[in-house]
Amino acid sequence: MKFLSRPEELVLHAVWQLKEDAYCVPIRKHVSKLTGKGWSFGAIYVPLHRLEKKGLVKSFLDNPIPVRGGRSRRIYKITPHGLKALAEVRELHDSMWAGVPEFSSE
């Protein structure tokens, strides 16, 4: 299994969650909300590009709309490979924390 980097993991998660509406603007919002800090577009494009090269997401162009200056949106969609990778990530996290007692403040 090839590991995803943390930004890739977050972005992949966002694409999966946002379903039909997964393009850069909401992805950025989602990731920023999740992590509690502002992400630049650049920080989104790079992992997105990587994910696409790895075949975990695929993209297509939507109809152009005026609020984007007449430009299309590039909508991302998670592939079966992507879903598998996401599941593996989850599994990894679960097994990593399984049996570890709750962190207490003391």
Added chain:
Amino acid sequence: MADKIRLPKFLVWLLLRILPEYVDDTALGDFEEEYNHIAADRGRAFANFWLSLNIIKSIPPFIADAIRFRLVMLKNYATITWRNMKRHKTYSFINIAGLAVGLACCLLITLWVLDERSYDRFHENYDRLYRVVVNQPSSGEMRKIVATPPPLGPALKNDFPEIVETTRLSYWGSVPLRAGDKSFNESHMVIVEPSFFSLFTFPFVKGEGAASLSTPNSALISERRAESLFGNEDPIGKVIQVDNRFDYIITGVFRDIPNNTHIRQFDLVLSWSHLDQMEWYESDSWGAFSYRTYVLLGEKASFQDVNQKITKLIQHYSSGSKVEILLEPISDIHLRSHYRLSTGLRGIVYVYIFSAIALFVLLIACVNFMNLTTARSFNRAREIGMRKTIGALRRHVIVQFFGESCFMTLYALGLALALIGLVLPEFNKFTGKQLNFYSICNWQAVIGLMGITLLTGFVAGSYPALYLSSFRPVHVLRKVVQIGKKKSVFRRALVILQFSMSVILIIGTLVVYAQLDYIRNRRIGWERENLISISLSREMRKSFDILKAELLKHPRILGLTATYSEPTNFESSSWGVNWEGKDAEEVVHVTLNLVDYDFLDTLNIEMAEGRSFSKEFSTDATQAFLINETLARMMETESPVGAKFSFIGREGQIIGVMKDFHFHSLRTGIGPLAIALGSDDYWNFALVRIHQENVSSTLEDLNILWKKIFPYSPFTFSFMEEDYERQYRSETRMGKLINVFAGLAVFIACLGLLGLTSFAVEQRRKEIGIRKVLGASAGNILWILGREFVLWVLVANVIGWPIAYFAMSNWLRNFAYRIGVGPEIFVFSSVLTLAVAIVAVAFQSRRAATSNPADSLRYE
């Protein structure tokens, strides 16, 4: 969404610059959408701010990604290069070994050149420091000297406001030194003014430093002298006795004088007031040219202006003098000065020669690389064709090959660094330098190293990259074109270039070697073998007669005499000479030496006319002169013997003419010389001729005798022959170095030839097979394979000859006594290169010529 706002034009432009290629037009859309949201919520100004910030924040991820991406590419190139290297071991070895040796040479020479150029640049004020030099008119020419009279320094400081500070320096020969129970001859002593240490940056490790020099009887010593005299004890406050009569207290210890300064190593410093205790010292004599003077100019002073103002200063103070003085920048002294005791080649010439060699060697290595890579292009043509068919553009192939050559160079660099580490100690011994491998471990050096490597990789890879990338896949894959055969004109030119450079280097080496050999074996007019020189102190001079009588009793001591200066270098000279019938206007500068009676016999100097000094003539001691043939010719009389002659205040007549002999280094010619008898006050050296057998036991006996006569002074001596050789040490060193590097260059060129031949043989295997089937002999095959290379080497010789001839004649012009560049050197270099080429070719072709044709033809 009626109030839709477009993005500011400038920011769009900026975005387009930074967005990587894989982010398409939709990205601008993303930015614009978010921009509109924010502008609607919080106003346009904030949106602009947000957008700018977001653009800036987007840059680092893009850069990081780009670097990561390139690294992946680099890794791929490295893998491919590595696989290629492993598949063709001989070829890779030749390529990399050649490059590594080339790089190592180049780097070593760079280290050397950097060290040469660092001389005297460590002084804090080096750009304002100058040495006073003197032009002394003498028999029609200018003598260029660096010795100045004592009142010059103070006068310069008084008369010219531009000169902030001056200092004087006096070097001393060997002086007896005693500290506690240790006694020896200190040969590294200087006398300076306190300002010396404020002009020059020689740091102190202990004590009060320079200030203490102004108090009388204080001395400074170097760290290593402190160690050798006092071990671990604190040297401050210790008393030393100089010249067996002056007591000095050590008040400071300075760090050992580094190598890269023109100032000779010194370990003991006395203050200027020491000179006042000398009977012969005249502090206001404008005629005693014996001291170095240095000046520090003010920050705003112009060197040229000051130079013009001071030119006539000595003439102003000392009427009748025609001497001119000038300033010389201190950083020029080591490499560029014309004012030196020795008149050999200026250092800068060697810097140029070696830089040229470094460039040559590296170029030859690069040419090898180009040659071998293009020659082998045949093997890789299909790979390139394949790449192009799958979609590689020409520029991808170009980048790949540049990458490959850069990687090869990097491998070579690693090897070169290891090589340097290995040979650096030897190199240091060779050059007398203290170069350090770690001196190249700073960031400038690393950048420089990378620069050289990349440049080498670039140059070496340029032709293969451009040539190989031009293949048309359809031709290559269908084998329409025999790649590597058609375009060999360029390769031929490269081999010829390579061998021309080798020829130039070989001829240069031979000429340098022959010239040095000529100098070393030239008849100099006196016998330097089995002659030892003992430096005499004041006390020894007084007992010289006893010494002479005692030593001459020894059966293996054949002769003994005393002299003012050693025959390798007669130091003193003057123009205060006059003879019967001399043109009063004519200025003649004559060298003078004062000697003991049997000087000529001990040195085996032959007489041309007249007689030598003799005790039978009582007037000889005060009135007799011997002159050399050169001076006799200048006198233009029928026979100079018996002519009236006056010199240095001594009136007398010439009693004989000596045959010309060399009393300076051979770089200069033989000048006019007069010698006269001196009293023991003048005898600085005793010269002893010993029997050639049992030299070591003779020396032991000498030591015992010496201890009997002078129990407090150590017996120190030197062989005249070694002193003589030492005069040519820099030439000998340089000669050896040039030999080594030229040898390496030829070696690398041969490696290249070896590679090329093996390639040619491989390519023509079938042809050779067919020829053999049809009845060609092994000799025929050798000739067919070799004739082309032989022709190339011949052409290279013809190109190299005139260049080498021109360069070497120029170099030889620096010597007063020199060899001619004869045809035999050219013939020899041709024969040598041809022989080497033939051996390389024959070595490779032999297998092809003797192989069974069935092996190479059975697949047809």
